[in-house]
Amino acid sequence: MTRSRTAPQRTRPRTGSSWMVLTLACACQFMVILDVSIVNVALPSVQRDLGFTATGLAWVVNGYVLTLAGFMLLGGRAVDLFGPRRMLVAGLLLFSASSLVGGLAGAPEILVGARVAQGVGAAMLAPTTLAVINRHFAEPRTRARAFGAWSASGGVGGMAGALAGGAITTGLSWRWVFLVNVPIGAALIVLAMMALVGARASRRGSLDLVGAVTGTAGLAALIYGVMQSADQGWTSVRVLGPAVAGLLLLVLFTVVEARFATQPMVPLRLFTIRTVAVSNGMLLLFGGIAIAMWYFTSLFMQNALGYSALEAGLGQTPAAVTFVVIARFAANLLPRTGVRPLVLAGSACFLAGFGWLGQAHTSSGYVTNVLGPTLFIAVGIGLTFPTLMAAATADVPEGDAGIIGGLANTATQVGGSVALAVFATAASARAGADAAHADSPAALAAGYDLVFLMAAGIGLAVGIVSLLLPQHRPG
Structure with a gap:
């Protein structure tokens, strides 16, 4: 497949100043990623106060992640139909209101319901921020820098969540982990009304309801099934049932979009643009890289090296800072080098x-066996993530900016969810090889080492797939 040569020229929308638009997009991305990580440290306090069971407590995290990934495509198409201003304001209102309900929750089911609603709000915000950047920053150099700043804001959000969650829970209450979103959301609504004045929908029409139902339900069912695999095993009915149902719904969704929808939610013609198709494939793989880096290195430091949660968060801080710096550096390089060299260097x-x-083990030192390798990985993430996001959203008609943002975010989320399940199963099996010592730090370290080597293989795959990219500079 070749690059489309008929993509229309972008016209800059009548919006607020560039710094206001970029600040808005970055702040919304920061808040979405922050809420993925900030809750984790507060979970023990939540369980004690509200009486969660161990299984129910997992849904404080899973409820958010499931709806965030499942509704991303729908949110992306809604941006194109209703406009970025409406979608950002609506998403911020829902996100802030559900955060307020979560912070005041007096029962487990109320908190889980609030987290589900938060995930829907986040699914409205994430593709909208990409669409705003894609529409407002047309010149390749400034557009690449905007994507670098957007990517860095997500990295800062993940880092701040790990540290702020512990500080807020210790100094105030776990409820403020949710309540802090309310004033932030209110401020961002005001900024959105100012920065996006005059920003309208890029296409007219009605929402593809059949595509919306089958696509959203298919993604949600597939991710739900994959999430259960770590505890239930891949052959369990509770895993295979929803996973198979999700795949069948996604097949039906593809048929509907290709044959019957007059205004499809995901126009399949977008995948004839090679940069879009290949970049989304690499973002699917990249989701596994991110999970292995941020999730499993934290587990390794806590369960194999004996660090506390706060110490593990501090231990990842140098890598997070490195990612932020390299992401901005890669944004400056992208217009000159193009996509492929940066992705190969990241690989x-x-x-x-x-x-x-x-190669790390229970007696490994932090500097020699944790800090060194995680800095390498952080450089790779900084080089590849903003580059892939820029490539995945380049060379598309302006009227599809929202759904393209939804596709890119969905690919990353689905890739991370599947990788988490596969990695967790592999680590558990490796640690359980010696049944008598399956929970020992040494056995757990062996499981995590296997995960890291699998992630190295994914990193190699990212480099190989990048060779399919056309040799041009996106923009």
Whole structure:
């Protein structure tokens, strides 16, 4: 497949100043990613206060992640139909209101319901921020820098969540982990009304209801089934049932979009643009890289090296800072080098970092066996993530900016969810090879080492797939 040569020229929408628009997009992305990580440290306090069971407590996290990934495509198409201003304001209102309900929750089911609603609000915000950048920043150099700042804001959100969650829970209450979103959301609504004045829908029409139902339900069912695999095993009916149902719904969704929908939610013609198709495939793989880096290195430091949650968060801070710096650096390089060189360099960093990290054990030192390899991996993430996001949303008609943002975010979320389940199963099986010592730090370290080596393989795959990209500079 070749690059489309008929994509229309972008016209800059009548909106507020560039710094206001970029600040708004970055702040919304920061808040979405922050809420993925900030809750984790507060979970023990939540369980004690509200009486959650161990299974129910997992849905404080899963409820948010499931709806965030499942509704992203719908949110992306809604941006194109209703406009970025309406979608950002509506998403911020829902996100803030559900945060207020979660912070005041007096029963487990209320908090889980609030987290589900938060995920829907986040699914409205995430693709809208990409669409805003894609529409407002037309010049390749400024557009690349905007994507670098957007990517860095997500990294800062993940880092701040790990640290702020512990500080807020210790100094105030776990309820403020949710309540802090209310004033932030109110301020962002005001900024959205000012920055996006005059920003309208890029296409007219009605929402593809059949596509919306089958696509959203299919993604949600597939991710739900995958989430259960770590506890239930891949052959369990509770895993296979929803996973198979989700795949069948996604097949039906594809048929509807290709044959019957007059205004499809996801126009399949977008996948004839090679940069879109290949970049989304790499973002699917990248989801596994991100999970291995941020989730499993934290587990390794706590369960194998004996660090506290706060110490593990601090231990990841140098890598998070490195990611932020390199993301901005990559944004400056992208207009000059194009996509492929940066992705290949990132792939080499993944191979070196995860290969090194896969040799760690319970007596490993932080500087030599954790800090060094995670800095390599962070450089790789900084080089690849903003580059892939820029490539995945480039060369598309302006009227499809929202759904393209939804596709890119969905690919990353689905890739991360599947990788988490596969990695957790592999680590558990490796640790359980010696049944008598399955829970020992040494056995757990062996399981995590396997995960890191698998992630190195994914890093190699990212580099190989990047060779399918056309040799041009996006924009």
